Amino acid sequence: MPGQPKSVTNPRLKLQVFSPEEVQRIHTATLDVIESVGVRFPSKRALDIWEAHGAVVDRETKVVKVKGHIIEDALKSCPPVYSLAARDPQQDLPLDGNHVWVGTDGCGVEVIDLYTGQRRVSCLQDVIEIARVADALDEVGFHWVPVSAQDKPAKTRGLYEIKAIWENSTKHVQTESIYNEHEARAAIEMAAVIAGGREALRKRPVLSLMQCTAPPLGHDGGSLDAALLAAEAGIPTGFMTMTACLTTAPATLAGNLVVGNAEVIAATALLQLAFPGAPVFYAAAQTASDLRSGAYTGGGPEDFLFGAATNILADYYNIPLSMGSFATGAKEPNWQAGVDNSLSTFMASVVMSDMLLGVGFLHGSRIWSYAEMLMDCEIFEIIRRVIGGIEVNEDTLALDVIKAVGPGGNFLTQKHTRQHMREIFVPQFMDRRPYNIWEEKRDGAVDWATAKARQILETHQPVPLDPGLSAELARIIALAEEE
């Protein structure tokens, strides 16, 4: 039985992107936008809730304008700390501000096949296999649905995906691919089966739900209805903004933050008005559109700054953050992927974002690569160590050892060395071999990461899900298919 996954914890490094006054200005600007421009909530249930709580609701345009104090008061009931539960309680993830957990990224549409190396359309078997590999990796704390099970009917695809993950991993499942009431209802029932009933689920949410906003300043009706159902069931629920400078947000980074913040906090306030105390999280993956194509970039200095800025906002509202990091725009695991994923993940980690999404993708979260997944895990391990900083105490100052060795000696034979050497990073995928060995073999990180993924897939046996529970999940999906 594996223990708790790895996380960034007890950071020694600090980074301050904003002064308290600047955070306050972003917040004030956000409230101005929500009150004077409004946010679109195309869901009858959502509009009814807003109306009942004193917001100005336009039923025609579905735009809701809310006074700042209503938003602020509503957000006060957000629980600041809670845990994402796993099938295996040892793998529960406290969202307490002192841990950064990494998930698999999602939701892609293609996979670089682990054996042929060819790019192909994703299917349910990929969800199964990625879940198994992720289950074995200590760096992966939780799952997103990594790729779309495109061989399953659109109506219940999201249900097949979470079933596949629960059957192949004991870690927490967060789905970003269920965005309508019909599937959300069934998903909650399925989670209750895993947790052992609706009340048990409330205490141990083995599922969390992430909904995308529809920037600028809008939401999707199905997402809102799904989120309301989840919040009602006590399932942690978050809204992710992917505001992009130039297209769905102003060209300026501060303006982008205001638009995304308005979307996220307005929707979060809605959940709190409906179900005070419901566990919620802030989620974001803002970017700057590419100046030439307008495309979502998945990397670059703007993304790195958003990564560092957003947790300050989430902390201001005292709710956990799920932050987009990794997710390079590179087409293969290369220099660009290394730069993008290292810097984005460092910046989001050093400010202690609670959850990071996530490992494994190329081409802006569209193409799954097992090699990238494993190399992303190594990036996270490096960052985890860096943020841990340098410990200074009598033992680490090692004065006795320095005196014992003296000028010209070496430290290899010291007991102190053996005691501490395993604290030093041993790379899995960095090439530190002599030049001639490399020249002879001409292999490298991608080959080694691919080989390791194959080895995990071929040998790792996740703790199986009780077949009775599996059958129950299948029954719920079958019912949802008929409805």
Add this chain to the structure above:
Amino acid sequence: MSQELFDSMKQSIVDGDPDLAAELARKAIAQGVNPLEALNQGFVPGVNYVGEQFSAGEMFLPDLVIAGEAMKAAVAVLEPELAKSGGHREVLGKVVMGTIEGDIHEIGKTLVVTMLSATGFQVYDLGVDVPVMKFVEKAREVDADIVGISALLTTTMVKQKDVIEALEDSGLRPRVKVMVGGAPVTQSWAKEIGADGYSEDAVGAVAIAKQLVGS
């Protein structure tokens, strides 16, 4: 005299100033300048210049889009005058475009609409969450050359195929080209469902649309 006006027109497009472009168009009409000449010698060179600068990496997407807006403002003033004189502006083709049913994602589709309009296509933007049959009806109504279908979700992407089938059932398919796009859409999906064109971004979509209408 006219050349000076034409230069100002070009500059209004390059600067992306819709108000000025419309004002200059009205001025041209008041001065009795042939509306087609105003368009082809005044405004179009502006669009061409922005396009060239974009290709050279000197201008960026917002420059193209805002130049497109300015062009639209000028065309809105000149087109009725053109119609009065029995003329019409040269249109590369008629495009019906929308985001498919169940999907409210707008930005990618809107970018393509703007770019196609700026390039000289007549575009009918159906908006978002567009039912399958609406594409067919509109294509029939305006005698479209191209139907463009956008989708951001893997669950809605499948309906791009339904539009193609509906176009087939209604007998329109032989004279209408179909373009598909959106984040989950790939070249192989476009091929699988029998679409005629696919592009990952708006600039590429313009090139594809031009190919499809043979210009």
